[in-house]
Amino acid sequence: MESSEEEIIMLRMCCSAASAVLIGIVVMLRQMLEDARRDYNNVPREPSQMRDLNRNVHMYRILSGDANSCLEHLRMRRGPFLNLATLMRDGGLLKDTIHVPVEEQLAMFLHIVGNKSKNRVMSTDFIRSGETVSRYFNKVLGAISCLRDRFMKQAPSETPAEVRESTLFYPFFMDCIGLVDGIHIDAMVPTKYVVRFRGRKGVTQNVLAAATPDKRFTYVMAGWEGSASDFRILKDALSLPHPHGLRVYEGKYYLCDAGYTTMPGFISPYRGVPYHLKESSSRMPNNRKELFNLRHSALRMEIEAAFCILKNRFKILSARPNYPLPSQVDIVLACTVLHNYIAIADPVDKYLNEEMGIIHEEGDIMDEDDDEVVDFSETLTQQEQVEAREEWKMKRDQIAWDMWVDYCGKYRWGDTSEVGMD
Template sequence: MRNNRLLKDSRNITVEEQLIMILNILDHKSKNRIVRSHLIRSGETVNRYFNKVLQVIICMRGRHMRQAPNDTPQEIVNNQLYYHYFKDCIGMIDDTHVDVMLPINLVARFRDRKGVTQNVLAACTPNKLFTYVLAGWEGSANDYKILQNALSRPQPHGFKVYDGKYYLCDVGYSTMPGFISPYRGVRYHLKEYSGKTPNNRRKLFNLRHSSLRSKIESAFGTLKNRFKILCAKPHYTFPIQVDIVLAYMVLHNFIVIVDPSDELLNESEINEDIDVMADNTSLSGKDNRKEKGVAPSQPPPPQSLH
C-alpha cells in the first residue's frame, strides 16, 4: 500500500498502525474501545482510519480480484476425476449469508430462515480464489434473482460468462447457458455419499459436481473462520457492512496469492477420498449435463431491487 501510494504515514500514525487498526477489527471483531485502548488512540482516530483503510482495500479489488479467464483451470485439467465431466468449467458460484445489523424498519426485508442477513453472491476458481462478488442483497432475496441482476450489470461490474464455458452451481439456480446445476431428484451433497458408491451415471455426475463445487463452500468457511467480524453483527451503517464483505474478499485473495500454503486455506478442505472409490466402479458411458441439454424451466426475469 505504501509503495503504490495508496496509504502514507501521517504525522503520528504509520501505515502499519493504520493496518493494525482495521485488521484487529476484522480478524478479532474487536470493538472500537478495545482498539483505542490497545493503541492509545482516540475513538475518532480509530474510526477515521478504519473507514479510510477499508476504502483503500476495496480500491485494490481490481488488482486482486479479477473475473475468471476464458481457460479451464489447471486444477481441473490435471485431475481426471473432473476433466472428463467439466473440461469447459471455469469456476463455481454460490451464495453465502452474512449477519447484519439494521434499523428496525428494514429488518423484515432482510430476514430469512438464517436470521437477519445480507445475501452475497460469489464466484471462485478451484484454488479458492474469488473472481466475482455481489454483496448487499436482502437475505430473503431469491438466489436466481441475484444472479440475473449480476448478469445484467454493465461491464466491468457485471458477471462475465464466456460462450462455450460455464460455472457449476447448486439446485438453487437453473441449468442454463453458462451454468450447470446437479441433476434434480438425485442426491447431490458430498456428505450424502459418505460410505456409499454411486450406482448410476446421474449419481456419479452429481458426486463429481458436488466434489468440485465444494471448493467454494470451503472458501466461504475459510473466510468466516478468519474474519470473525462476519459472525458478529457489526455496529456499522449498512453500506459499511457491505464494504466489509468486499474488503475481506480482497484480503482473502491476497492471502491465497502470496501464501497458498496458509493453514486456514487447507484445514477446511472437504475430504475427497470418496472420489477414488467411485472412480473404481464399473459405471460406463459418458454423461455431461451440457451435452444432455438439461434445462429446467426458468422463473420470469427479475426486477432489480438495486
C-alpha cells in the same frame, strides 16, 4: 381518637426522618463521585513520548512476538502484513501521518475485522481516541477497496488446473471455469429495513460469489437483502454491463447448487438425486445422475470451503457489525480482497487448504476473449429461454453419460446398466 392521631404524627415523623437520611446518602454519594472525578482529572496525563513508546512496544509484540502472535492479532503472518503495508504506502492508498504510520493504521483495521474487536478495545490497545480509530478504520477500508481490481479478477476462459489435472473432473468438466454460490452475512439495518433483510437465517445480507477451484474469489456482489433468492441475485449480476456484471463465456459455464437452475453458462445438479455420497464408500453410485451429482458436488464444495476460510479468518463476518449498511457491504468486499491477497502472498497460510498450491497472477483476461462473453442483458422471449435451458440440460446429460461410461469402464467391467433411472 387521640391514639390514632399520635400514630399518624409518628408515621409522618418517621417518613421525614427516612427522607432526610435518603437525601443525606444521595448528597454523600454525589460528593464521593465528584471527589473521584476530580482525583481522576488531576492524574497527570502520560507524556506523548511515553505513549509513542508504548504503541511501538505493542506493535513490536504483535509483529515480533511468538510464532502465532501476528497471525492471531492481524489474521496474516508478518511477511504478508509488511508487504501489504508497503503496497498501500507505495501505491498512495495510505499515507503515514505525523502520529500514525501506515503499519499501525492497517494493524487496527485488521485487528477489528479479524477479531471483531470493539472500538473502545482498540482505543485502549493502541492508546488512541475512539474517533482516531474510527477515522483510520474507514481510511483503510477505502484503501483495500481500491485493490479489488488487482486481487479479484474475473475467471479466465481457460480450464482451471484443478479440473484439468484431475481424472475425476477432466475431460468431463473441461468447459467449467468456476463455481458460483451465495452466503448470508449477519447484518445490522435500520428498523424500517428489517423485514426486507430478514430471511431464513435471520437479518442478513445475501452475498453472491464466484470462485475458482483454488478457493480464490473472482466475483463478489454484496448488499442484497437476506430475503432475496440466490437465483434473483444471479440474474441481477448477469444483467449488469461489463465490468460490473458476472462474466460468462460462450460455451463455458459455472457449477452451481440446486438453488439455481441449469441455463446457458450455469450447470446445477440433478434435482431429487443424492449428491453428498462418498465414492470410496460401500454406497456406490447406481446411475449416471448420482455419479454426476457426486462429482459436481465434490468440485463445487471448493467455494464453500472458501466461504469457511473467509469466516474463520475474519470474525467480523460472523457478528452483527455496528456500522452503516454501506460500510457493512464494503467490509465484506474488503475481506474477500484480503482473502485473495493472502492466497497469493502466502499460499502456506494456516487458514488455506493444505492442498492449495501457489497461486500465480498470470491468466488475465485478454481483450480478444471479450467477443465470447455472453450478453445476458439481451432480452429473450420465453420460448427462447426455454429452448436455451433445454439445450444446456442436454449438455449436462451428455456430460453425465460420458462420466458414467468412463466410470463403468474402470470399476464395473464396462457394464453401463443403471438402477433408479426414471
